[in-house]
Amino acid sequence: MPIKTESFYLNVGPQHPSTHGVFRLRLSLDGEVVTDVEPIVGYLHRGIEKLAETRTYTQIIPLTDRLDYLASMTDNVAYCVAVEKLAGIKVPERAEYIRIIFSELMRISSHMMAVGFYLNDCGAFFTPVLYMWREREKIIDLFDMVCGQRLLYNYMRVGGVSQDLPDEFMPALKKFVDEMPRYIGEYNQLIKQNEIFLARSKGVGILPRETAINIGASGPVLRASGVKWDLRKMDPYSLYDRFDFDICTGEVGDCYDRYWVRMQEMTQSLRIIEQAMKQMPDKGPVCADVPQFFRPPAGEAYGYIEAPKGNLGFYIVSDGSIAPYRLHIFPPTLINITALRDMVIGWKVADLIIIFGSMDVVLGEIDR
Amino acid sequence: MKFERYGIGIAKGLALTLKHLFRAPITVQYPDEKLNVSRRTRGNELVWFPDKCTGCGTCTKACLQGNIILVTHRGEENKFIVDKFELDSGRCIFCGLCVESCPYNALAMGVDYECAKYRRGDAVLGKEKLSLSEKHKPSAYYRPQFAAELPEQSLLLYNRKEGGQKLSIFPLSKRKRGPHA
Numbered sequence: 001m002p003i004k005t006e007s008f009y010l011n012v013g014p015q016h017p018s019t020h021g022v023f024r025l026r027l028s029l030d031g032e033v034v035t036d037v038e039p040i041v042g043y044l045h046r047g048i049e050k051l052a053e054t055r056t057y058t059q060i061i062p063l064t065d066r067l068d069y070l071a072s073m074t075d076n077v078a079y080c081v082a083v084e085k086l087a088g089i090k091v092p093e094r095a096e097y098i099r100i101i102f103s104e105l106m107r108i109s110s111h112m113m114a115v116g117f118y119l120n121d122c123g124a125f126f127t128p129v130l131y132m133w134r135e136r137e138k139i140i141d142l143f144d145m146v147c148g149q150r151l152l153y154n155y156m157r158v159g160g161v162s163q164d165l166p167d168e169f170m171p172a173l174k175k176f177v178d179e180m181p182r183y184i185g186e187y188n189q190l191i192k193q194n195e196i197f198l199a200r201s202k203g204v205g206i207l208p209r210e211t212a213i214n215i216g217a218s219g220p221v222l223r224a225s226g227v228k229w230d231l232r233k234m235d236p237y238s239l240y241d242r243f244d245f246d247i248c249t250g251e252v253g254d255c256y257d258r259y260w261v262r263m264q265e266m267t268q269s270l271r272i273i274e275q276a277m278k279q280m281p282d283k284g285p286v287c288a289d290v291p292q293f294f295r296p297p298a299g300e301a302y303g304y305i306e307a308p309k310g311n312l313g314f315y316i317v318s319d320g321s322i323a324p325y326r327l328h329i330f331p332p333t334l335i336n337i338t339a340l341r342d343m344v345i346g347w348k349v350a351d352l353i354i355i356f357g358s359m360d361v362v363l364g365e366i367d368r
Numbered sequence: 369m370k371f372e373r374y375g376i377g378i379a380k381g382l383a384l385t386l387k388h389l390f391r392a393p394i395t396v397q398y399p400d401e402k403l404n405v406s407r408r409t410r411g412n413e414l415v416w417f418p419d420k421c422t423g424c425g426t427c428t429k430a431c432l433q434g435n436i437i438l439v440t441h442r443g444e445e446n447k448f449i450v451d452k453f454e455l456d457s458g459r460c461i462f463c464g465l466c467v468e469s470c471p472y473n474a475l476a477m478g479v480d481y482e483c484a485k486y487r488r489g490d491a492v493l494g495k496e497k498l499s500l501s502e503k504h505k506p507s508a509y510y511r512p513q514f515a516a517e518l519p520e521q522s523l524l525l526y527n528r529k530e531g532g533q534k535l536s537i538f539p540l541s542k543r544k545r546g547p548h549a
Contacts, residue, residue: 192377
């Protein structure tokens with residue numbers, strides 16, 4: 001009698017310690033080797049796009065906090081940039097600098113979470129995460145000082161920011177920027193040359209340059225594949241054309257490159273913050289004169305920024321009323337995980353977890 | 369992968385971990401040890417000033433949850449008199465838009481953050497519970513006039529010598545563990 005073999009189906013998630021949030025992967029396995037993978041999303045769907053149609057333009061800002069909950073500040077910025085484009089509002093210079101400083105702080109914080117949890121997936125259980133959280137806590141303290149909450153900031157407003165910085169903010173930020181390079185050195189000492197980490201991540205989950213461009217990946221995932229693309233340089237929104245910084249790229253596009261691009265971007269973000277602190281005007285308005293229940297003219301606009309995870313866009317259609325007619329969110333991580341299938345096939349289940357971890361996925365943004 | 373000398377990277381990482389044994393603590397033993405929250409904190413339970421409130425209802429329009437219930441009637445000189453000012457703090461998302469929109473400074477966010485309730489009904493707060501009292505103080509979110517009364521935020525960025533808060537190395541809690549301890 002001939003022995004029949006058939007592939008084995010396995011669900012990873014939705015409630016699984018190695019999936020970030022409520023994400024489900026349907027794997028088909030040949031022994032331990034992944035032959036097919038199908039990501040199933042939608043477990044965290046809250047209908048933010050539909051909810052936005054019944055809320056005023058200011059009331060949508062707290063909803064955008066809940067998209068990418070590890071980088072709420074940049075979500076706020078992206079939404080406000082889109083509405084400002086729609087209504088043709090000019091943002092005061094001081095507010096633009098505050099936005100840039102906060103976006104870059106948010107980028108450092110988000111990359112810390114990404115790298116920390118990636119190392120967690122690699123098997124360094126919670127030691128690197130706690131090292132990274134030590135500094136992330138300091139960033140969150142700074143946000144808390146200015147806008148009153150630690151995760152869901154609701155700080156940006158259409159036409160600027162909600163409140164001016166308190167007096168004790170700038171000395172604290174200066175201290176943070178001075179100290180941070182030493183801590184980044186500590187992270188590198190802790191993990192960069194670790195042999196187990198290198199063996200687990202070098203050459204694993206390669207995303208070729210062509211595939212990355214074809215699927216439309218963005219952010220550190222795209223840059224790790226060797227594509228020099230960053231919206232802050234390529235299409236400078238806000239005041240990013242005034243700053244001097246480099247686009248960090250990887251070489252082959254494996255998990256190690258995605259990790260290393262994020263570590264380098266932290267240093268570049270610190271450079272931008274340092275320059276912004278010098279250039280920022282000391283006094284001035286922080287918000288344009290926009291009423292709380294304002295009605296932008298009928299029309300449509302697409303605003304986009306370089307969020308920590310990639311190109312984040314908001315598409316707004318207005319019919320001239322108090323609430324948008326339609327709001328569409330273009331999330332970077334949803335586009336990035338479409339590459340997962342190409343990266344994972346042929347690798348083992350243990351590698352799948354770290355490949356998925358290196359993508360830096362936040363489910364609040366994917367399911368919206 | 370091949371390494372020239374296997375183990376050096378791991379040893380470097382472990383050396384860093386060893387160094388941390390001799391550093392000042394950075395963790396806060398929460399219920400026994402507390403940090404001062406930000407002056408602008410958007411804490412639980414709004415503070416409502418009845419003498420300043422004119423009953424205009426701007427806060428109810430600004431609330432994105434539709435959470436604030438305001439009932440008024442016309443009194444002397446055609447002014448509004450507030451009969452009912454109620455909000456369900458279980459549904460509130462503490463975005464602060466009501467405080468921001470109030471034109472008469474009659475609302476402020478609270479500084480408290482330990483406001484868990486055993487029953488859902490207790491989370492619905494009326495006029496008396498929202499008014500200013502000894503325990504119920506306003507934060508400086510959008511109300512900078514209250515900033516001076518509040519203690520300075522203790523930042524983890526500063527260590528003890530630079531004016532930060534002292535954190536204990538040894539475990540503090542000697543309480544019994546249990547739901548009502």
